[in-house]
Amino acid sequence: MSRFSLFVPLVLIMCSTAPGQQPIASSNSDANWQIRWSVSDEFSGGEPDWKKWVKTLGLPETSSWNWNNGENIEITDGKAKITLRHSPQDGRFFSSGILKSYRTFKYGYFEARIRGVDWDESGACPAFWLYSGFDDKVGEGETIYCEIDVAELQQLDWFQGHQDDSKDIDLNLHCVVKQDGKRQWRRPKNFSKQQLKKWRAPWHPGKEFHIYGCEVNRDEIIWYVDGTEVSRKPNTNWHGAKHVAVSLGLRKPFVTFQNNRNIPVDPEKTAETKSRLSEFPVSMLVDYVRVWERKD
Numbered sequence: 001m002s003r004f005s006l007f008v009p010l011v012l013i014m015c016s017t018a019p020g021q022q023p024i025a026s027s028n029s030d031a032n033w034q035i036r037w038s039v040s041d042e043f044s045g046g047e048p049d050w051k052k053w054v055k056t057l058g059l060p061e062t063s064s065w066n067w068n069n070g071e072n073i074e075i076t077d078g079k080a081k082i083t084l085r086h087s088p089q090d091g092r093f094f095s096s097g098i099l100k101s102y103r104t105f106k107y108g109y110f111e112a113r114i115r116g117v118d119w120d121e122s123g124a125c126p127a128f129w130l131y132s133g134f135d136d137k138v139g140e141g142e143t144i145y146c147e148i149d150v151a152e153l154q155q156l157d158w159f160q161g162h163q164d165d166s167k168d169i170d171l172n173l174h175c176v177v178k179q180d181g182k183r184q185w186r187r188p189k190n191f192s193k194q195q196l197k198k199w200r201a202p203w204h205p206g207k208e209f210h211i212y213g214c215e216v217n218r219d220e221i222i223w224y225v226d227g228t229e230v231s232r233k234p235n236t237n238w239h240g241a242k243h244v245a246v247s248l249g250l251r252k253p254f255v256t257f258q259n260n261r262n263i264p265v266d267p268e269k270t271a272e273t274k275s276r277l278s279e280f281p282v283s284m285l286v287d288y289v290r291v292w293e294r295k296d
């Protein structure tokens with residue numbers, strides 16, 4: 001657990017005349033927030049607004065599953081349904097969907113109402129996150145890549161002798177810094193004070209909807225769940241222009257993590273994974289995604 005964590009009740013700013021007009025909570029309670037509809041989505045149409053979200057080209061690189069938004073994202077009852085399915089192709093064994101914004105933001109308030117996967121076991125990770133591109137032209141010691149996990153649900157990860165369960169939520173930071181002219185990955189477990197936070201929910205995130213929010217400003221990154229602050233970290237490396245993303249990723253035992261990447265596991269080759277193939281396809285639901293910037 002990070003020593004920077006604060007459990008401080010905040011003044012709630014509820015939406016007034018229109019949905020999403022103000023964030024549900026913010027440390028800057030007097031800030032004049034302006035919603036950006038060029039990326040915010042209430043999912044009220046027949047399909048995702050592909051003018052806001054990238055459908056095919058330019059999706060983040062994955063080494064252990066394929067993105068197929070045409071097959072794995074649909075709108076149902078005013079919600080985006082993102083599905084992870086067993087779909088062997090090109091040396092990978094699963095496919096999934098991702099909503100990645102065309103627009104990027106350095107700072108702002110980012111919020112989504114999500115219901116995760118109705119599983120108690122590991123294998124799938126619903127995620128709401130922000131990430132930049134890679135810029136290897138930066139100077140020595142500067143940030144090549146930055147990523148903010150607003151919420152990674154149900155990873156069931158191991159850390160310091162403890163294994164998470166389905167109620168543990170990861171609110172982490174990742175970055176790549178240029179060191180000696182090369183990329184140096186800085187992962188949360190190796191920089192736990194600055195980058196790692198595990199928050200345990202009193203409920204199962206895959207059985208009901210909850211609101212996950214994050215304020216990113218020049219000085220701090222502040223996480224909220226259902227309008228209450230649950231963590232904050234100094235913003236040292238997360239100033240780059242970041243895409244907004246909601247996705248359903250694959251996790252162990254269907255992948256292994258090696259050399260900063262997930263490696264695919266053929267689910268037909270082990271008894272554990274083969275016995276669980278009947279659990280697929282599995283889906284998460286997204287009620288809305290909303291993004292604000294301060295007018296000032």
